[in-house]
Structure formats: C-alpha cells, structure tokens
Amino acid sequence: xxxxxxxxxxxxxxxxxxxxxxxxxxxxxxxxxxxxxxxxxxxxxxxxxxxxxxxxxxxxxxxxxxxxxxxxxxxxxxxxxxxxxxxxxxxxxxxxxxxxxxxxxxxxxxxxxxxxxxxxxxxxxxxxxxxxxxxx
Amino acid sequence: xxxxxxxxxxxxxxxxxxxxxxxxxxxxxxxxxxxxxxxxxxxxxxxxxxxxxxxxxxxxxxxxxxxxxxxxxxxxxxxxxxxxxxxxxxxxxxxxxxxxxxxxxxxxxxxxxxxxxxxxxxxxxxxxxxxxxxxxxxx
Numbered sequence: 001x002x003x004x005x006x007x008x009x010x011x012x013x014x015x016x017x018x019x020x021x022x023x024x025x026x027x028x029x030x031x032x033x034x035x036x037x038x039x040x041x042x043x044x045x046x047x048x049x050x051x052x053x054x055x056x057x058x059x060x061x062x063x064x065x066x067x068x069x070x071x072x073x074x075x076x077x078x079x080x081x082x083x084x085x086x087x088x089x090x091x092x093x094x095x096x097x098x099x100x101x102x103x104x105x106x107x108x109x110x111x112x113x114x115x116x117x118x119x120x121x122x123x124x125x126x127x128x129x130x131x132x133x134x135x136x
Numbered sequence: 137x138x139x140x141x142x143x144x145x146x147x148x149x150x151x152x153x154x155x156x157x158x159x160x161x162x163x164x165x166x167x168x169x170x171x172x173x174x175x176x177x178x179x180x181x182x183x184x185x186x187x188x189x190x191x192x193x194x195x196x197x198x199x200x201x202x203x204x205x206x207x208x209x210x211x212x213x214x215x216x217x218x219x220x221x222x223x224x225x226x227x228x229x230x231x232x233x234x235x236x237x238x239x240x241x242x243x244x245x246x247x248x249x250x251x252x253x254x255x256x257x258x259x260x261x262x263x264x265x266x267x268x269x270x271x272x273x274x275x
Contacts, residue, residue, distance in 0.1 A: 030163035031198035032154055043210050046201030050194050053169045064172050069193050073217030079210055
C-alpha cells in the first residue's frame with residue numbers, strides 16, 4: 001500500500017480490548033505513578049490507552065525505526081476502569097508530506113476511538129507519526 | 137494540591153519524578169507493548185545513532201498524566217495532549233510544571249481548567265510540552 005494521500009480515511013478493523021486489573025497495575029508501576037487507585041488496578045492512568053495497540057492502516061509493514069512519534073492527544077469521556085471492554089478502531093485523519101532534514105517525511109495523523117459495549121465513546125486518541133526514509 | 141483558585145497565568149505546583157532508570161524502560165516496554173528496541177537495547181540504540189537507549193516518549197506523557205491526576209484527581213482528567221520535543225536519557229530527572237491558560241465555568245458549578253503543562257529535564261530543557269483539561273470542584 002503506497003504511503004500517500006490515498007490512505008486518508010483508511011480504517012483498521014475493530015479490536016475489542018478487555019481492560020485487566022493486573023495490566024493497569026503493571027502500567028502504573030512502570031510509569032511510577034503512586035496513586036492507589038491505579039496501583040490497585042481499579043482505574044487506568046490517563047495514558048493507558050497506549051496499550052490498545054491498533055496498527056495504523058498502511059503502516060503495519062514499515063520498519064518502526066523509521067517512525068518518529070510527534071504528538072499524542074487523548075480526550076476522555078470518563079476514566080477507563082478494570083473490567084471495561086473497549087472496542088477500538090483507528091483511522092487515518094490526515095496525511096501530508098514535507099521535505100526536511102531526513103529527506104521525504106510523511107506526517108500521518110490517525111485517530112483511535114474506544115467505545116463501550118453500549119456503543120458509547122469512552123476515549124479518543126489523536127496521534128501524529130512522522131515516517132522518514134521513504135524510498136531509501 | 138489545591139488548584140481551584142488559580143487564575144490564568146498562575147503556575148501549578150511542580151512535581152519531580154524519580155530518575156529514569158533502565159529497569160523502568162524495560163517495565164514500560166512490557167506494560168505498554170512498545171517493544172521498539174531503541175528504548176531497551178543499547179546495541180540497537182547505538183546502531184540507530186542514538187548513543188544509548190532513550191526513554192519512550194509516551195513515558196514522559198505518562199509522567200504528565202500523573203501530574204494532571206495529582207492536581208485534579210483520577211476522575212477529573214478530561215484531556216491530555218503533548219508534543220515530544222527532545223530525547224530523555226537514562227538518569228534524567230524530569231519535573232512536571234504547568235500554568236493555567238483558561239478557566240471555563242460549567243453549568244453544574246464545576247470549572248474546567250485548561251493548563252499548559254510540560255516536563256523539563258535537570259538542565260531546564262522542555263522535553264515534552266502540551267496541554268491538559270481538568271475539572272475542579274468547589275471545596
């Protein structure tokens with residue numbers, strides 16, 4: 001799949017993630033967050049959605065060494081809790097090309113959304129990944 | 137921390153993190169599922185021209201998430217957005233800081249505080265910058 005404007009609007013399949021108490025607790029330990037509700041694994045820290053690994057459409061086969069993570073933004077309708085089942089999809093919202101220090105750089109802006117089983121949005125994440133070394 | 141009375145332009149209390157340790161990066165790789173070896177394997181990092189392993193950018197975002205939580209509580213974090221500006225290396229000590237950008241009163245009596253936030257290293261360099269929105273309630 002070429003890394004160009006034709007990817008705008010491309011959407012991943014839906015993946016359901018079960019939020020496990022132990023996974024939350026390990027994440028809180030890794031970031032060094034001492035809050036007891038996180039350490040017990042009851043509530044997930046704000047950046048826990050990074051664990052919902054949904055490949056960006058069109059980038060799955062590219063060497064991660066060519067990626068630079070530029071920006072990340074999460075918005076929350078409510079905190080994520082142990083026991084949540086979140087169905088996540090990622091779509092490419094924008095894509096643009098710049099010539100820079102690293103040659104051709106492709107900016108890929110994707111949006112992930114997580115919905116609960118009733119279809120209510122729980123969180124959204126907007127991620128900018130810069131892919132460099134294109135065509136080398 | 138009590139931040140409800142802060143006006144735009146006023147600083148939120150700073151929060152210093154423990155030094156970034158290699159075990160932390162290994163734990164973060166496992167807990168987050170980001171297994172890019174530039175964060176955990178010195179050989180890979182050197183081959184990539186980085187000298188030594190660098191911390192996951194998302195770890196510094198995690199620090200800022202902790203910061204918002206300590207300022208406002210886990211139930212009150214509405215938005216966290218960051219730009220990754222500079223690399224974080226082993227031994228770096230990051231401090232989270234913030235400034236109130238805006239106060240938006242809500243119909244239910246709460247206030248939405250928009251904060252400019254960042255993590256800076258021990259040399260005062262801003263490594264991760266961004267914004268957060270948190271709800272605060274009258275005491």
